[in-house]
Amino acid sequence: MATNYSHVLRDTQKWLERWGVVVAFVALFAASTYKQGFDFLNPENIRALLNSNAPVGILAVGMTLVIISAGIDLSVGSMLVLAGAIGMTAMNALIEQGSGQWTAVLLGGATTLLVGVAAGSVNGLLVVFGRIAPFIATLGGLAAFRSMSLAIADAGEIRSQSTELFGVLGRGGIPLPGLLNAGGKALTISYSTVLFFVAAAIAQWFLSRSRFGRQLVAVGANEIAARYAGISVSSIRFRVYAAMGLLAGIAALVQSSRMNSVSTSQLGLGSELDAIAAVVIGGTRLSGGFGRVWGTVFGVLILGMITNILTISGVSPYWQGSVKGAVIVLAVLVQRSSRN
Amino acid sequence: MVAQTSSISIMSHGEGDASVREPLLRACAVTVDYPGVRALDAVTLDFYAGQIHAVVGENGAGKSTLMNVLSGVVRPTSGALVLRGRPVRFFQPSDAIRAGIAMVHQELNLVPTLDVAENILLGREPTHFLGIAVDRNAQRKRAAELLEMLGAELNVGTAVCDLSIAQGQFVEIAKCLASDARIFIFDEPTAVLGEREAQRLFTVMRRLRDEGCCVIFISHHLDEILTIGDQVSVLRDGRLAQSLARDAHGVLRDTMGSPADVGSLAKAMVGREIGAIFPPKESATDLTAAIELVNFGLRRESPRISLAVAAGEIVGIAGLVGSGRTEIAEAIVGLRQHDGLLRVHGREQRFSSPRSAMRAGVAYVSEDRKARGLHVSLSSIANMTLPSLDTFSRMWGMRVDDTAERTTTQRWIDALRIRCARPMSPISSLSGGNQQKFALARWLETKPKVLIIDEPTRGVDVGARGEMYRIIARLAADGLACIVISSELSEVIGISHRVLVMRGGRIAGELSRQQLLLSDCQERIMRIASGLPAESEQRS
Numbered sequence: 001m002a003t004n005y006s007h008v009l010r011d012t013q014k015w016l017e018r019w020g021v022v023v024a025f026v027a028l029f030a031a032s033t034y035k036q037g038f039d040f041l042n043p044e045n046i047r048a049l050l051n052s053n054a055p056v057g058i059l060a061v062g063m064t065l066v067i068i069s070a071g072i073d074l075s076v077g078s079m080l081v082l083a084g085a086i087g088m089t090a091m092n093a094l095i096e097q098g099s100g101q102w103t104a105v106l107l108g109g110a111t112t113l114l115v116g117v118a119a120g121s122v123n124g125l126l127v128v129f130g131r132i133a134p135f136i137a138t139l140g141g142l143a144a145f146r147s148m149s150l151a152i153a154d155a156g157e158i159r160s161q162s163t164e165l166f167g168v169l170g171r172g173g174i175p176l177p178g179l180l181n182a183g184g185k186a187l188t189i190s191y192s193t194v195l196f197f198v199a200a201a202i203a204q205w206f207l208s209r210s211r212f213g214r215q216l217v218a219v220g221a222n223e224i225a226a227r228y229a230g231i232s233v234s235s236i237r238f239r240v241y242a243a244m245g246l247l248a249g250i251a252a253l254v255q256s257s258r259m260n261s262v263s264t265s266q267l268g269l270g271s272e273l274d275a276i277a278a279v280v281i282g283g284t285r286l287s288g289g290f291g292r293v294w295g296t297v298f299g300v301l302i303l304g305m306i307t308n309i310l311t312i313s314g315v316s317p318y319w320q321g322s323v324k325g326a327v328i329v330l331a332v333l334v335q336r337s338s339r340n
Numbered sequence: 341m342v343a344q345t346s347s348i349s350i351m352s353h354g355e356g357d358a359s360v361r362e363p364l365l366r367a368c369a370v371t372v373d374y375p376g377v378r379a380l381d382a383v384t385l386d387f388y389a390g391q392i393h394a395v396v397g398e399n400g401a402g403k404s405t406l407m408n409v410l411s412g413v414v415r416p417t418s419g420a421l422v423l424r425g426r427p428v429r430f431f432q433p434s435d436a437i438r439a440g441i442a443m444v445h446q447e448l449n450l451v452p453t454l455d456v457a458e459n460i461l462l463g464r465e466p467t468h469f470l471g472i473a474v475d476r477n478a479q480r481k482r483a484a485e486l487l488e489m490l491g492a493e494l495n496v497g498t499a500v501c502d503l504s505i506a507q508g509q510f511v512e513i514a515k516c517l518a519s520d521a522r523i524f525i526f527d528e529p530t531a532v533l534g535e536r537e538a539q540r541l542f543t544v545m546r547r548l549r550d551e552g553c554c555v556i557f558i559s560h561h562l563d564e565i566l567t568i569g570d571q572v573s574v575l576r577d578g579r580l581a582q583s584l585a586r587d588a589h590g591v592l593r594d595t596m597g598s599p600a601d602v603g604s605l606a607k608a609m610v611g612r613e614i615g616a617i618f619p620p621k622e623s624a625t626d627l628t629a630a631i632e633l634v635n636f637g638l639r640r641e642s643p644r645i646s647l648a649v650a651a652g653e654i655v656g657i658a659g660l661v662g663s664g665r666t667e668i669a670e671a672i673v674g675l676r677q678h679d680g681l682l683r684v685h686g687r688e689q690r691f692s693s694p695r696s697a698m699r700a701g702v703a704y705v706s707e708d709r710k711a712r713g714l715h716v717s718l719s720s721i722a723n724m725t726l727p728s729l730d731t732f733s734r735m736w737g738m739r740v741d742d743t744a745e746r747t748t749t750q751r752w753i754d755a756l757r758i759r760c761a762r763p764m765s766p767i768s769s770l771s772g773g774n775q776q777k778f779a780l781a782r783w784l785e786t787k788p789k790v791l792i793i794d795e796p797t798r799g800v801d802v803g804a805r806g807e808m809y810r811i812i813a814r815l816a817a818d819g820l821a822c823i824v825i826s827s828e829l830s831e832v833i834g835i836s837h838r839v840l841v842m843r844g845g846r847i848a849g850e851l852s853r854q855q856l857l858l859s860d861c862q863e864r865i866m867r868i869a870s871g872l873p874a875e876s877e878q879r880s
Contacts, residue, residue: 205738206738209738209739209740209742210733210737210738210739210740211729211730211732211733211737211738211740212737214722214725214726214729214740215726215729217718217722218715218718218722218726221715221717221718222711222715222716222717224711224712225711225712225713225714225715226715226726227675227693227694228675228694228704228706228712228713229694229715229726229727229782230693230694230695230697230698230726230727230786231695231726232693232695289715289717289718290717
């Protein structure tokens with residue numbers, strides 16, 4: 001009888017390890033609906049929830065891949081602000097020189113992405129060829145990339161000279177046919193949310209279906225065995241940090257476009273912790289070798305809903321960090337217990 | 341025959357002079373069963389104070405299991421340990437340590453940043469000021485005393501990370517002495533030591549014996565055993581096969597009274613007949629070399645070897661642990677720095693990684709299946725297709741064709757008769773033999789021309805061994821050039837067309853196909869591997 005019981009317990013734990021993040025999401029969703037009723041289910045509210053969490057979500061997608069490779073990237077917030085700052089400076093310079101709106105915005109956007117890839121590549125090179133532990137290499141990036149962007153704008157704000165076009169990415173969206181918002185206008189799903197979901201879908205595909213994903217998991221699970229199996233470990237690790245940089249660049253575009261400015265001292269500050277937290281809540285193993293992007297998506301939404309529900313319940317923002325911290329620790333506890 | 345000798349050995353203790361004293365530690369009919377294997381079968385052994393007791397045997401004979409029982413790592417299935425006349429039970433290693441049994445591990449358990457004195461008295465620091473502060477002077481003095489007792493000349497203020505491996509072992513021994521250990525178990529301590537350092541260790545072991553401790557010593561080097569052992573026990577297939585003791589003149593004699601030499605020890609160790617588990621040897625038809633090493637070595641100044649293996653030929657590489665077999669294999673496929681000439685099918689090659697070796701048709705199956713050969717946390721399919729993933733990739737690697745993967749995996753499961761019901765489950769759920777088949781199959785899928793397989797049956801149960809041998813023979817018959825590295829003599833002899841014996845990074849000898857048919861070939865390999873002259877030379 002006792003053994004039967006422990007069997008059930010173990011199965012439940014296994015099940016929770018796999019699906020716990022969905023259970024938590026559904027529970028939070030139900031709690032939010034119960035508490036706020038239509039205010040929460042209001043499409044505008046859902047839209048805002050997704051929209052505001054998209055940039056961290058995009059970072060978290062990349063972070064999932066990095067953590068699966070048994071690495072970590074602490075510099076994502078600083079990469080974001082550096083890419084945003086340089087990209088916007090370039091765009092403004094082009095506009096001042098009299099380039100057309102489209103040229104300036106496109107070239108500025110491309111610069112943002114390129115700076116992201118370049119910063120990520122620096123991390124990759126340090127980890128692969130410098131043989132520096134990812135934690136240390138990207139800790140350097142965390143400090144350095146932020147300081148570079150502070151230096152560019154004297155720690156101030158860079159305002160976009162593109163008054164209309166540039167802001168479209170961050171504020172515009174695709175109209176959903178048949179759905180209207182309270183004002184009677186067509187409801188849209190914002191471009192940033194679309195970017196988040198598309199990035200997650202592509203990353204999930206690469207992770208589970210592509211050659212790169214297979215080799216990434218193998219490297220994260222056992223780097224030495226991967227080398228013995230004929231995998232080029234350096235190339236895999238470099239590529240994953242470069243991809244992280246690209247995603248930081250995309251997140252930078254979304255953020256700077258939404259604000260139509262880049263605050264070099266505030267943008268992306270602390271977002272590396274939110275991204276890592278979302279990955280951990282999503283069930284990806286911090287030691288590498290196992291992970292899933294779809295879990296991270298739920299992780300991002302859970303963190304977003306917690307903030308949302310706490311704010312609406314009138315909990316002081318100073319206390320919100322404690323709740324988030326408790327959720328992260330709880331997620332890890334639930335997901336690791338059956339592995340021992 | 342085996343049972344007889346073991347009963348005689350017990351009787352001889354009853355009659356011999358050693359029995360005047362009571363044994364410090366006695367293993368009484370100790371049996372250990374692992375799933376599918378009886379590792380120890382009713383072994384009874386006495387260990388006396390003031391003696392060096394050497395335990396020898398082939399790999400898998402049960403030496404390590406016996407030591408694990410004595411040090412509390414493994415609990416015996418049946419049988420008992422008797423310490424100073426009282427039965428004891430160890431549930432964990434700390435129980436054995438408390439009882440005064442210390443295992444001196446090869447991998448050192450020292451804190452590298454602390455100095456010698458701090459390490460020796462770790463956890464038992466002498467204190468003053470009401471136990472608040474460590475008494476550094478007393479600590480250093482006590483440590484120096486212990487080292488002096490061992491005859492080891494070491495500065496107690498040196499940081500442990502600056503010590504050599506042998507010096508580290510001395511510190512480890514002193515640490516055991518500080519904990520009042522009376523029984524010291526040395527598990528192949530000389531495998532990591534050079535000749536001079538080994539001699540110093542023997543001095544320390546003799547010193548321990550003269551201090552009244554019991555020293556249990558495991559080694560593959562038979563000459564070492566002959567010089568240092570006061571009592572020698574030979575294990576074979578989990579049983580006590582032979583027991584030797586020194587007579588009044590210091591001559592080591594077996595239970596029948598005949599003096600022991602390396603030859604008789606080797607014979608006692610490997611006495612089993614080579615059964616029919618080995619397939620018949622097909623002759624290699626193509627005599628052009630598939631792989632050729634010329635003056636190949638690890639570094640510029642390290643020893644070089646030259647060898648050539650023809651397509652369809654199986655060449656065995658024997659040698660003691662640490663003789664450089666695995667290192668050469670890893671150097672061939674680019675896992676280690678190397679120097680010298682390497683030709684594959686006549687084309688000069690220099691591999692920088694297993695990947696480049698794979699492209700040229702050279703595959704290496706590692707001896708360390710768990711840590712290097714396979715990804716134990718991944719599924720059987722993922723493991724199976726990892727090296728050959730390129731051939732399953734579609735759309736520039738964006739998609740891995742999982743249908744093809746499944747088909748291929750199933751094909752290998754059928755071809756090698758792998759017992760694997762759920763290929764999507766982690767490979768760690770399979771038995772050692774089936775894991776090993778996947779470790780081999782994943783490389784066969786890369787269609788190699790040269791296969792280097794290191795310890796093909798380590799951790800593989802007896803039934804699957806025969807299958808593994810048949811697989812290797814069949815691969816060779818199909819034209820694959822095979823290099824089989826193994827510590828098990830019967831294995832290399834049983835499947836190879838010829839055997840190379842390595843010692844100290846060199847090829848110390850070669851046995852041709854005809855020589856492998858002779859009954860004394862195991863002894864000959866043992867002699868070459870441990871650097872002793874051949875028997876015929878010794879007689880003349």
